[in-house]
Amino acid sequence: MRGDNFGVLMITHYQRLLDYIVPDVVHIMMDGRVVKDGGPDLAKKLEKEGCAALRDELGLDIKLVDEN
Numbered sequence: 001m002r003g004d005n006f007g008v009l010m011i012t013h014y015q016r017l018l019d020y021i022v023p024d025v026v027h028i029m030m031d032g033r034v035v036k037d038g039g040p041d042l043a044k045k046l047e048k049e050g051c052a053a054l055r056d057e058l059g060l061d062i063k064l065v066d067e068n
Contacts, residue, residue, distance in 0.1 A: 018044075052067070
């Protein structure tokens with residue numbers, strides 16, 4: 001479905017969807033703002049390393065939902 005006149009904004013927490021729909025651009029949001037942009041590899045890195053690792057890599061002071 002790629003084309004010059006076609007675009008999609010897909011919001012997901014599931015990497016497995018991105019195995020079927022390969023994005024051109026990935027935006028990672030934390031605390032209501034975009035903190036990092038990249039390609040499909042960024043989503044795979046996030047799935048592998050987790051949100052806390054990305055937060056720490058970026059030096060953000062954000063408490064994640066699954067943290068005590």
